[in-house]
Amino acid sequence: MDITFIKRFITTSIGRKAVMAVSGLLLGGFMLVHLAENLLLFKGEIFYNGWVDFLLSNPITPFLEAGLLALFLAHIAAGTWVRVEDFLNAPRGYEARKWQGGRTIGSATMLYTAAAILAYLTYHMLTFRFVDHSMGFYQMVTGAFRSPVFVAVYVAGAAALALHLSHGMQSAFQTLGVNHPKYTPLIKLGGLLVALAMIGFALISVYYLAGIDLKSAEAGYQVVIIK
Amino acid sequence: MKGLKHFSVTVRVWRQAGPKEPGKMVSYKVKDVSPDMSFLEMLDVLNDNLLKKGDTPIAFESDCREGICGCCGLVVNGDVHGPDEHSTVCQLHMRRFSDGDVITVEPWRVKSFPVIKDLVVDRSSFDRLIAAGGFISVNTGAAPDANSVPVEKDKAEEAMDAAACIGCGACVASCPNGAAMLFVGAKVSQLALLPQGTPERANRALNMVAAMDKEGFGNCTNEYECEAVCPKDVKVANIARLNREFLLANLFSKK
Numbered sequence: 001m002d003i004t005f006i007k008r009f010i011t012t013s014i015g016r017k018a019v020m021a022v023s024g025l026l027l028g029g030f031m032l033v034h035l036a037e038n039l040l041l042f043k044g045e046i047f048y049n050g051w052v053d054f055l056l057s058n059p060i061t062p063f064l065e066a067g068l069l070a071l072f073l074a075h076i077a078a079g080t081w082v083r084v085e086d087f088l089n090a091p092r093g094y095e096a097r098k099w100q101g102g103r104t105i106g107s108a109t110m111l112y113t114a115a116a117i118l119a120y121l122t123y124h125m126l127t128f129r130f131v132d133h134s135m136g137f138y139q140m141v142t143g144a145f146r147s148p149v150f151v152a153v154y155v156a157g158a159a160a161l162a163l164h165l166s167h168g169m170q171s172a173f174q175t176l177g178v179n180h181p182k183y184t185p186l187i188k189l190g191g192l193l194v195a196l197a198m199i200g201f202a203l204i205s206v207y208y209l210a211g212i213d214l215k216s217a218e219a220g221y222q223v224v225i226i227k
Numbered sequence: 228m229k230g231l232k233h234f235s236v237t238v239r240v241w242r243q244a245g246p247k248e249p250g251k252m253v254s255y256k257v258k259d260v261s262p263d264m265s266f267l268e269m270l271d272v273l274n275d276n277l278l279k280k281g282d283t284p285i286a287f288e289s290d291c292r293e294g295i296c297g298c299c300g301l302v303v304n305g306d307v308h309g310p311d312e313h314s315t316v317c318q319l320h321m322r323r324f325s326d327g328d329v330i331t332v333e334p335w336r337v338k339s340f341p342v343i344k345d346l347v348v349d350r351s352s353f354d355r356l357i358a359a360g361g362f363i364s365v366n367t368g369a370a371p372d373a374n375s376v377p378v379e380k381d382k383a384e385e386a387m388d389a390a391a392c393i394g395c396g397a398c399v400a401s402c403p404n405g406a407a408m409l410f411v412g413a414k415v416s417q418l419a420l421l422p423q424g425t426p427e428r429a430n431r432a433l434n435m436v437a438a439m440d441k442e443g444f445g446n447c448t449n450e451y452e453c454e455a456v457c458p459k460d461v462k463v464a465n466i467a468r469l470n471r472e473f474l475l476a477n478l479f480s481k482k
Contacts, residue, residue: 004482005477005478008433008477009477011440012436012437012440012473013406013436013439013440013444013446013447014436014469014470014473014474015473015474015477016446017446017447017470018470018474082446082448085445085446086403086404086405086406086445086446086448088338088445089338089339089404089405089406089443089444089445090403090404090405090445091335091336091337091338091399091400091401091402091403091405092336092338093336094302094305094333094336095239095252095305095331095333096302096304096305096331096333097302097305098304098305098306099452100306100307100401100452100455100456101455102450102451102452102453102454102455103403103450103451103452107448107449107450107451108403108450110448167449170449171448171449174449174463174466174467174470175447175449175470176470176471176474177467177468177469177470177471177472177474177475178467178471179463179464179466179467179468184464
């Protein structure tokens, strides 16, 4: 059995980046689904907890969760390897150095936003995943969103994620060889829109921090999502 | 009119006696600079002055001085190939500068292009990349009939745009990661786009990427600084093509 081609995905520069790109795109897709799920908070406690129960009671969920973990690990491993090599090989020692406009804030900060996302993800797991869920998921999430400290961290995490995706989404397509005069402008725009959507996480948390749900309930309004 | 009078500049230049010697920036005053001089001619004048004083002239590389050979690669005031867009440093003229300017001149500072002396770097790693792409020996005979091998006009243009690469190394020098992807992308593209390059395209992509990694070039992170400085305006679409060629060859060729 010849597994050279699998080895090449791990040992060559382009192979590693393809691993990073595919896992990154899938993780980006996961983040969009995650955001859609967070929007279900607006449908109220009963609906939200019902949805979470459906997810947790589904026998496929543990496998999906393991797959998600594998995606994160693959993305982090490939990314770290790429960046360590780049650190070792980077041109160094220019007395004067001007960037010529290729770099963006997103592309120049990929490593830092990656570190910030990883730090946030750890915090996220410690506050939402590996805790007592007996109070119900809706109470847990909205309760956390009423803490200014939690929301500050949450907003920072969403901002780092948005910045990361502003470069990452379109970069992944380029790495996978998708570059076409017709589609590349659309891909770049789409990547920016996905990045912008990540601000949605922050907005939802601020919505609860500001107590808009409570105020509108007092005033007799209710958020109704048309089915 | 600005710039017509002769003027003086101070050149701060990297001096390094040999590959293993430590280097440092040294300042030289150059008087009577004509705005019509090219940047390299100004360095020639400076070297004449140094020779007259019995000093060692500054070593720098140049050949055609018309922007097509790729020898002259310098970082001028932090700009790879100088401040003009998509231009080689030999095409830079002193009219871009003013009296009293301090001009910083540095070599490519790339791990895979070690400095030989002063501003001259060893770019033989690029030669090894080209060699890794393989070659054939063919007795070509008389010139073939035009259109005996049909090539789409657009493909021919794209291949020519990639083949415009002069191998100067600016892409690596400007890359935050020291990656050679634009160079290798151009070299793979110029052949992959044409029917004559098709038989070996899978092997070529696999071998050139392996050689690129072996030479210690960095990994591309799609920052596109290379495209911004390339004197021949080679596009990063060629990097995408290299990625595509490599990934398809890895997945679907028998190697």
